[in-house]
Amino acid sequence: MASVFPFSAIVGQDEMKLALLIAAVDPKVGGVLAFGDRGAGKSTAVRALAALLPKMKVVAGSRYNCDPERPEEFSDESRALAARGPLKIAQVPVPVVDLPLGATEDRVVGALDLERALAKGEKAFEPGLLARAHRGFLYIDEANLLEDHLVDLLLDVAASGENVVEREGLSIRHPARFVLVGTGNPEEGELRPQLLDRFGLSVEVKTPDNLKDRIEVVRRRDAFERDGAAFIASWAKEETKLRKKIVVARERSPSVAVSDAALERAATLCMTLGTDGLRGELTLMRAARALAALEGASDVTDAHLKRIAPSALRHRLRRNPLDDAGSSVRVDRAVAEIFG
Known part of the structure; x- marks a missing residue:
């Protein structure tokens, strides 16, 4: 994630940054909804937070980011791996998965792997976006424009923490617990009340109206785009300090x-x-x-x-x-x- 703008370098937007940090400390708080002006750093903050977080332990070979310390939440795939002998453990970055507005239901929940079905005649499951987002962030830009059938689907999964797929002769269950992060512009419509209620925190994002802050935003963004590696290195100490703060807060909470x-x-x-x-x-x-x-x-x-x-x-x-x-x-x- 070397090309991600550092979280610590984001100017202002204190309410949004605090809400994201709280969600990182305790995902049970629920998701974060950030509504406000375009180009005010909403998506930058989400990706920056994921890059800031310490890597998480997963069952090596699991397509569902299963937590090796919580076997009761294993997918069928991870249970099969555990039955073969001691599990191998890997460390991976916390995922940030984009949910495109035009995504099909199959792409979101997963579907039959057609390539294997045609080539080998096997019925195999191809995990969707919900599987990739498990234990990470599911990010919806322009959440207020999301199609109703996807909203209903997300509500079901958010309530149960599990994705259930039964189609084409397949019956699959896998864990799907994620921090739902939505952004949008209120001028383009409101969110459905059912989905709105699923977000734990809602923040208002405004373009800085302070001259000093606006200049600093432009200065830092320009420095990042001209030499990203040097800019990230200059903020490494602040990022490390904030990362430790999150880890300690998780233990203390x-x-x-x-x-x-x-x-x-x-x-x-x-x-x-x-x-x-x-x-x-x-x-x-x-x-x-x-x-x-x-x-x-x-x-x-x-x-x-x-x-x-x-x-x-x-x-x-x-x-x-x-x-x-x-x-x-x-x-x-x-x-x-x-x-x-």
Whole structure:
């Protein structure tokens, strides 16, 4: 991934960067939806984060990125490999898989390997994009333009963490747990509510309106394009520091305490805003815990909840015909009312 722009070198866009780091620390937070201006660094940030993350251990020879330490989640292929003797382990980069808007269902979920079927008369499965994305990121640019049948498919897999393919005489199951990352421009339409609710965090991405920041963005991008290797080397120390921070936060996160008082604050905030269901509270709690772990804290505090509340809740609000304020403004008002 030598040609990927360093995550640490991205200027501004603090809310988006924090949401991606939180998703990297605890994928159970859910995906990240970044809506906003074109050319503001959304796709750059996603690819930069994947390049930043430490390599992951997989079962060597597995086409599904199976985790050798979680045999209960093995695909049939990995179970067959395990039955033959001690598993070999490999280390691979965290995958970032693009889901094109025009992708067919076969390409997404996988299908019969026609080449082997015709050449050898064998029924074999050719894994799709969901298999490649397991334990990594599934990236959808212009997520609001995704076709309805693919949205339904993603919702099913996101809910179960498993891809089931039954067609042409094949019956295949394999793990498919990934961080769903969507980007888009609100001018081109809204996301279906069912898919919107599946994203743990939603961030607003805006073109920098600060002259100094705009100049710095252009300067760094120009330096990267003229000599990528030298630019990446100049940011290597910052990248290493951030990578270590993520690794430590992953280890620390399960032990971060969430008090009854913090849970009460989160639930009160969601009730005040009138969010549907309980995903708001769960996401707010998980994201605040991951944020606390990133900052080296042992407990979730009001400061953590306040900081992450807009990202966790702004996309879960019902429309209020009596209040024409934007969702971010409504969340900020509720936070001010409850936290003071």
